Every structure is written in C-alpha cells, then in structure tokens.
Amino acid sequence: MQKYFSQLPVLVLMLLVTTLLTSARLFAASPIQTEISAGYTYDDNVTRAELDRDIETDNILNIDAAARYKLPFNDNSYFSLKGTLELNKYKEYDKLSNNRLGIHGSYHVRPFSGYTATRLFVLGTYERRFYESDQRDGSAVLLQLGLSKRFTDAFTFRAGYIKEKIDAAETKGVFDADNNRFYIDGDLKLGQNNTAYLTLSRFKGDIVSTTIPTTKIIDAARPFIVRDDAFLDLVPDRYAYKLDATANTIKLGDNYSLASNQAIDISIFYYAAKAYAGNDYTGTIFNINYLYRFN
DSSP states (O other): HHHHHHHHOOOHHHHHHHHHHHHHHHHHHHEEEEEEEEEEEEEEEETSSSSSSGGOOOEEEEEEEEEEEEEEEEEEEEEEEEEEEEEESSSSOOGOOOOEEEEEEEEEESOOTTTTOOOEEEEEEEEEEEHHHHHOEEEEEEEEEEEEOOOOSSEEEEEEEEEEEEEEETTTTTEEEEEEEEEHHHHHEEESSSEEEEEEEEEEEEEEEEOOOOHHHHHHHSEEEEETTTTTTTOOOOOEEEEEEEEEEEEEEEEEETTEEEEEEEEEEEEEEEEEOOEEEEEEEEEEEEEEEEO
C-alpha cells in the first residue's frame, strides 16, 4: 500500500482534482465542507544537523485534501469530524517523500455567549504515514487542547498544548517519538483580503538528526542510532540518531484571499533546537500554498 500511494501517477491526481471540482455543487448542498491545496516548500536543513558538512536541503511539492463534517449540539457547541490526505514529494531525497491519511475528531464549546467570548476545544488525531523510507513508515497519535478568543474584528488570539506520539517501523526505536508542544498564535486582519499571522511555540521531546557519526554522538545517542536509509547515497555514511531536545519555533505568514473560496498562503517557519550532549541546530522552512474551498 505504501508504494501505491508514493508512486501515484499524475493522471490519477488530475482525475481526483477534476472529480472534486465537478462535484462542488453537490458538496455545497451538503453539511460536508471540502478543500484542496497545492504548494511548494523549501527546507534548508532536512537532516536537522548542526554542522555545515551534515546539512542537506531539499525542495518539496505537496497536494492536500480535506473533508469535514460539522455536527452542532446547540448554539454554543459542536463536534467536528475531518478526514485528510497529504501527498509530499521530495526532489533530492526521494525516500523522505511521504503520504499521510488522517482522521481528526474535535469538540468545540463556547461557555459564554457573545462575539468576543472565549472558545475551547479538544482534538484527537490518528494519522497513518506512508514513507519511501522504510525506517520512517508508521503512524502518529495526537491530542490537542486549545482556546481561541476574538478581541476585535481584526485580531484573534489562540493558545494550546499538543501531545504527539509517533510509532515508526524502525526496530531500534530511533524514529519513535514522544513530544510535547505549547503554542500561542494570533491573526491580524490587515485589509479586506489580507490576514497576517504569527505562531510561537515551545517544543520538548524526541528529535532525530542525521549526520556523519562521531564518538560524542554515538555515546550520547546509544542505543538509538542507525544507518539512515533516506541518505544512502551520501559519502561518508550518514546515521540517524535520537536525542532528547527542546526547541523554540516561530512561524510568520500571510493569507491573501483571491475570492470567497480561494487564497494564497505564504509562510516562513524558523526553529532553534538544543539537544542532549550539545547537538544544537537551526533551520528555516519556506512554504507557499494555493487553497481552494468548495463551500
């Protein structure tokens, strides 16, 4: 099944998009909300490495689709069920290419009525991840607690906590992870069609770096170190290893509405990680996406 998704022909993707477009009227008449997006990402440190000799970059193309069903309980609460499909194709390091199928259930409640009332939510996610890298192939479970509050017509604030557990196929546990993240973010409406956003987060958990091994790295990571099958063509050999780490991240973006159901989203994501045994690294991820919503 992994290979089927990873080698999905362009013709099939075009057929999928065409089917969704021609079905827009049907979706609009139903309680199901659907959307698709396509974009480009540049990652300047796909190995999550500290030294220049170990840092590799890549360009990624993505196509995503989502369908959401909203079930209202009353004027102040509702349940949402969403299914997602993500296709991510890496240009240089093909074994990092992956496709993800997810199901997300969330409960939203507004304890008090009013335009600026605080909204609370809890979200549970299961995601199956199909990687070209056999070591990374696996699944993830996520639990998120959060709140949002609209202060004015122009400014909305959000904050929350995310707990994530990743189970990968690699038998030594290098690509398994248990992560925690706290975040705050805000949207600021700059004009009728333009909204800027900023997200700050604090991460604590397991990180995987891929580098040329040294005695220091081997001693710090043991037994969580293995030859990385996504970078077998690189010389000298590259090894993936897992360490405990903390990281601070910042994401700055802008969403520009082209129409009531179309938008262009551009963002820059910067992270700085500090790992056990002094393995510190930084990276920047640039993304641009076109989004189309059917209803």
